[in-house]
Amino acid sequence: MKIEMKNGKLVVPDYPAIGYIRGDGVGEDIFPQAQKVFDAAVLKIYGQKKKIEWQKLLAGGEAFETCGEYLPKETLAHINENLIAIKGPLMTPVGESFRSINVTLRQKMDLYACVRPVEYFKGIKSPVKAPEKVDMTIFRENTEDIYAGIEFASETNESHNLLKFLEKELNVHSIRFPKTSALGIKPVSPEGSKRLVNAAFEYALKMNKKRVTFVHKGNIMKFTEGGFRNWAYEVAREYPTFTKLEYDEIKNERGSLQAENEKKAALKSGKIYVDDVIADNFLQQIILNPENFEVIATLNLNGDYISDALAAQVGGIGIAPGANINYKSGHAIFEATHGTAPDIAGKNIANPSSLILSGVMMFEYLGWQEVAELIKIALSFSFRNGNLTADLGGKLSTSKFSDVLIDFIKTY
Numbered sequence: 263m264k265i266e267m268k269n270g271k272l273v274v275p276d277y278p279a280i281g282y283i284r285g286d287g288v289g290e291d292i293f294p295q296a297q298k299v300f301d302a303a304v305l306k307i308y309g310q311k312k313k314i315e316w317q318k319l320l321a322g323g324e325a326f327e328t329c330g331e332y333l334p335k336e337t338l339a340h341i342n343e344n345l346i347a348i349k350g351p352l353m354t355p356v357g358e359s360f361r362s363i364n365v366t367l368r369q370k371m372d373l374y375a376c377v378r379p380v381e382y383f384k385g386i387k388s389p390v391k392a393p394e395k396v397d398m399t400i401f402r403e404n405t406e407d408i409y410a411g412i413e414f415a416s417e418t419n420e421s422h423n424l425l426k427f428l429e430k431e432l433n434v435h436s437i438r439f440p441k442t443s444a445l446g447i448k449p450v451s452p453e454g455s456k457r458l459v460n461a462a463f464e465y466a467l468k469m470n471k472k473r474v475t476f477v478h479k480g481n482i483m484k485f486t487e488g489g490f491r492n493w494a495y496e497v498a499r500e501y502p503t504f505t506k507l508e509y510d511e512i513k514n515e516r517g518s519l520q521a522e523n524e525k526k527a528a529l530k531s532g533k534i535y536v537d538d539v540i541a542d543n544f545l546q547q548i549i550l551n552p553e554n555f556e557v558i559a560t561l562n563l564n565g566d567y568i569s570d571a572l573a574a575q576v577g578g579i580g581i582a583p584g585a586n587i588n589y590k591s592g593h594a595i596f597e598a599t600h601g602t603a604p605d606i607a608g609k610n611i612a613n614p615s616s617l618i619l620s621g622v623m624m625f626e627y628l629g630w631q632e633v634a635e636l637i638k639i640a641l642s643f644s645f646r647n648g649n650l651t652a653d654l655g656g657k658l659s660t661s662k663f664s665d666v667l668i669d670f671i672k673t674y
Contacts (some may be wrong), residue, residue, distance in 0.1 A: 263315070265345045265628075266627065267487035267592035272345075274628050276312045281319040281340050285350020287602025288612035289322075293350045295664035296617045299637060300625075302668045307632045317344075322352040322364055333363050335512050338370055348596040348624055350617060351603075364597070364637040365411070368404045371593050373586035374454065375461045376402040376562075378569040378599070379623070385645035387479075389653050392578050395553040400530035401462040402565025404586055406454045408560040413446035421445045450486040450561065452493045459497040461589050462559040466534055467501070469557075474498070476538040477568065489490070490561055498536045504528030523549075545571060569599070580653050583619035585627070594627055596620040610659045613651040615641065618667070640670045 263275035278374050284293045296318065304313060317338045326332050341347045350365045367373070378400040380514070381394040414420035428434035435610065437443055466474050476495075477669065480488030498505055504525055513521035529535060541564045548555065562570060573582035584599040596616040606612055618637060625634035646649050649666045650656025658666065 265592070266342065268344065269347070272592050272627070272629070274630075277315050278346070278628065279315045279317055279344050280624075281317045281337075281344060281347040283319050283321045283337070283347065283349035283352070284324065285598065285602070286322040286353040287351060287604040287607040289350030289352075289598075289602065290607060291610055291612045291660045292598065292614035292617050295660050296614045296621060299619050299640075299664050299667050299671070300633075301482070301613075302671045303625075303633045303636045303640075304480045304630070306671050306674065307630070307636060312630070319347060321349070321367075326355075331662075333366055338367075338378075339649040341367075341371060341595065345592045346594050346596075346624065346627070348617075348621060349598070351598050351601055353602050353604075354373050365409055367595060368586050371586075371588065371595070372404050372405060372591070373588050373593060373595060374403065375458055375473075375587045375589065376400075376404045376565060377461075377585045377587060377623070378402065378565070378572075379467075379571040379583060380506065380569070380576055382576040383581065383642055383645045385648060386581065388575060388577050390549065390575050392552075396548070396572060396575050398548075398552070398555050398558055398572060399465065399471075400425070400558045400560065400565055400569050401458055402569065403454060403561050405562075406449050406451060407562035408446060408448050410447075412449070414444060416442050416444040420524060448483070448486050450490055452489070455490045455493040455561075456497050457590070459494045459559045460500075461587070462536070462557050462591070463497065463501045466557045469535070470571075471556040472529055473535045473554070473556045474503075475536075475544075475555050475558050477541050477544045477558055477564050478538060479564070480538075481540055487541075487561065494538070495536070502533045503536045504533045505535075509537075541567075544568065548572060548575070568658055573599070577654065579616065580613040580651075581615045581619065583616055583623050585620065585623045587627070594624075596624040610661055611652050612660050613653045614660055614664060615651075636671060636674060637667070639674070640667045644669050 263277050263279060265278050284290060319340055320328055321333050321337050325334055354362045381397045414424060421444060425440055463475055476491055478487040478491045480491045495507060509521050509525055512524055570579060573579045579600045582599045585594055585596045587594040597620055600616055602671045603612060622634045622637050644666050649658055651658050651663050
């Protein structure tokens, strides 16, 4: 049955139709195993009262081999109609006409929020001393910034024409090597920024988080990254917040002690503390003081770097889930965040945890919270007891790892 969006709320039937894209490379290994885990958890919690009606969709290499297209119209139509899908990793076709299937899906469906929760599981090896201090959720703007794909190659008519316009109409003469420079355009809008930041605040309120941080490079890019920061603070005024701007104003007028006291009083009353950090400083701070941050709102490129850097701190991208969501329309695609790893495809050794945790996010989004919690408990049990795939330092195959999870779920 179809999932629908009514009056701003997701309406999920007991037997919802969920489209799935198996994925390329290790997708053939991890998706079938993850699917078994999902079904086992739903069965354990709901018996026969609820069940996912899985519907296969084509994209990537499998789609091209089957119908000559990397992203068939039928796949887009199904997601558009049924709102929710989950996918394994997809290859990026070689050539200039198709930049990325993942990016195209996000752009076509206007999935403006890339949501990446990062947390540590006991039993996972980490390169940092205290990975348990990392517990953040990144809200990365998904449709603007450089990922809009507006760029022109070196020494082409397009780049030369754009350069002429910049020089003659906008008096731009700061390009060091104008004749050979490739050129790109970075669009950032108040509409795109504000809807992303709104989503971050709604999440913070729902999850009882006490801090939202805007990460940007506004000290250099005043009107794009700086604009994002300013628009984000405008959104903050619509929520029960105490901002760094207020803190600094009190500090300047009445001193640091009074500012700290008012901040503590605001947090005690249930308000969210809101601040902003320059992107390069933030990458330092998440190493030194990760416990200071909870919910992050940022633009596309910053979010790309930050998400992977944080994933490395808790054990790697193999256990990093992700979702691309339009909270207005209800459309959402949940995905493994790693690559296709063709060198190990078909060998039954890939780690399915990223996809499984993305499934956890999917069940949370559906409102099937008990299913999501059970799967996370199973994963925690497995990691804590040393049941790991090779990339995490263990010896379990993909299928054996999923068997451990399913056995736990059945007996829980």
